[in-house]
Amino acid sequence: MTRRSRQGYGGTGPGPITPDGCAVELYTRLPLGDEADIVQRAVPAGARILELGCGVGRVTAGLLRRGFTVTAVDESAEMLEYVSGARTVCSPIESLELDERFDAVMLGSFLVHAGDPQVRRGLLGACRRHVSDGGCVLIQREGDGWHDNVPREAPLADGLARVVSSVPVTAQVRSVHVEYVFPEARWTQTFLSRPLTDEAFEQALEQEAGLAVDAYLTDDRTWVRAVPRRPPAAATS
Template sequence: MSSEETAPAAHAAPAPHGVTYRARHHRGTGPGHITPDGCSVSLYARLPAGDEPEIVAAAAPSGATLLELGSGAGRLTRPLRERGFRVTAVDESAEMLAQIDGAPTVRSTIEDLRLDERFDVVLLASFLINTADDALRDALLRTCAHHLAPGGAVLVQREGEWHRTRTTGEEWEHDGMTVRIALREPAEGGAKRTRMEYAFEDAAWSQTFVSHDLDETDFAQALHRAGLTLDAYLTDDRTWARALPR
């Protein structure tokens, strides 16, 4: 399903490969296509949805229109559509979007996205808010605010204490996959560089990325700069939050 056939009218285009902040600082290894920000399409197509669809469904109106920013291979797209949400999936990777069936798709970087349509819910998951590029963070949130329909809400997933306390060498099992933190070290500007390794019986991948701890004050200020305000934290660990227009 191509974005040209299914997507709402848009004023957006994917940035050339190699020019985004993520492309400069993120890397990935393993079989199959690796996106400019180091994500493996094959790996992301295997990842389980976890409890995220339930968190989103509990915070959004039944049957709402939902703009999913950074959808990847549809890990959340499919279960959200199964729950009755009318999802439009956005990603800068055509290879990721090719994994998604049954939902409109738009190929674009999030920061450049400007659709003509507005949505009841805008979803910014996968800890994208924790980018180590402050200007990019502001641009992501401005895109969220721009696409809200009257009465709409932005749902944001942010890194919590679980991420801050992980250290190099930790390893655990998750749904048939071995996950290992191969590297955890300080990076420029107070950020941290992490290399994650993911191993199944038949294949293995790694992803290296930089991120920035975002405490509640920093988070609230970032929302404010984009014309948003924190409405509520949706989980006890405060990794999921709902924001509303100011």
């Protein structure tokens, strides 16, 4: 089943497909990586965490097991049906307004690389609105050269994940096509990505959300901790 997708985004395969091309059933099959361990090293024990774009709650579950209190946000009600043990909120990230602050806000899944810079501003604005003044924002970035090393593939549970292509659509934006192949099912996803150098990334944080990089948390610089530098801007629709 497919739904109306955002321009430049789409997906195919069994089950519900979100507007950005993510297949809900696929995400229930993906194993948890080291995200929860990275968060545990970066924030205080027992922190209240706002997880933006939680999907089916793979990382959420890992955070809960480590003693964090999690509010999990996703715009897909079908994704949120799989989340357990955490407070859930069904909402687009950009318009989220919970009227509360958290010790840490997470923006994973490479969402900061949204093709439309206005969407990125909305995502970063939501991070800043919801992080406490003494808290931090944890952001996942694409790795260096991610768009150059294609096609490439990697084993995935009992299947295979394959980045088929990353094609320029403008001077700054690329259209990425990914396949997920399992013995009994196949999914595809196409999405737009705006690569960001360290300089461009740090500039976007400062200018668009009043955030500054505090530390790069992994050797490949794909996970970043940022901290507030100025008061949050008002939410925009």
